[in-house]
């Protein structure tokens with residue numbers, strides 16, 4: 001019998017971490033990488049202006065002051081934004097709905113769709129395989145992905161057993177190198193799939209970035225709700241301007 005390398009896990013419960021920040025300090029976790037450029041104008045419209053080094057990719061600093069002495073930003077990996085906020089190490093964060101779904105942290109509240117980071121999470125396979133494949137006939141699939149929990153849950157919901165091989169990037173190499181015949185990965189323009197001889201055969205979810213908030217901080221920190229409202233207004237003004 002084939003082993004399920006990454007069985008689905010129940011929604012995660014982050015361990016409560018005592019708050020070591022001064023009570024008034026609010027930390028917003030922002031992902032480095034592609035979301036950062038789209039997040040900066042939103043932050044500005046929400047009234048949060050980080051110090052100049054925040055946008056400097058050569059800076060090795062991880063925590064940055066803003067125009068508001070009570071608010072600082074941390075720049076972390078996209079997947080880690082969810083973990084910092086769920087554990088209360090940051091009170092707010094900006095993260096893709098793909099990451100929120102993969103972790104399933106019950107402590108995360110995602111009140112605002114920021115309308116940035118548009119892409120989709122899809123199943124893909126080699127073009128020649130797709131030509132004679134019918135996803136309705138699948139009973140077991142072996143998949144290379146960065147999203148084993150979302151993948152397993154998606155396939156389980158239609159009675160298909162998913163055997164997931166966890167990768168952190170370059171999933172597109174897996175089929176040609178024999179690691180797994182199919183992949184589940186993010187698709188935007190479709191260029192990465194095309195250049196690696198793969199085609200999309202199924203969409204699992206549409207993805208955008210969300211503002212996430214630690215549920216406990218929402219109740220205990222008076223600055224959190226006004227900040228959520230500021231981001232909500234920032235998105236609305238962005239939509240009107242578009």
Ligand SMILES: Nc1ncnc2c1ncn2[C@@H]1O[C@H](COP(=O)(O)OP(=O)(O)OP(=O)(O)O)[C@@H](O)[C@H]1O
Nearest residue numbers: 033034035077078096097098099117118119186188
């Ligand atoms: N091609 C894309 N188009 C639009 N949004 C994307 C695309 N790829 C990823 N995203 C969104 O951006 C988020 C961060 O992706 P990014 O590629 O910057 O980081 P990563 O490579 O997943 O992270 P890390 O480098 O820290 O491992 C994803 O979680 C997703 O929500």
Ligand SMILES: O=P(O)(O)OC[C@H]1O[C@H](OP(=O)(O)OP(=O)(O)O)[C@H](O)[C@@H]1O
Nearest residue numbers: 169170185186187188189190191192193
């Ligand atoms: O459909 P496209 O527009 O080609 O975008 C899809 C690519 O974008 C993401 O990778 P990213 O560039 O973030 O690199 P990664 O492999 O480090 O995640 C994703 O993992 C795909 O590889």
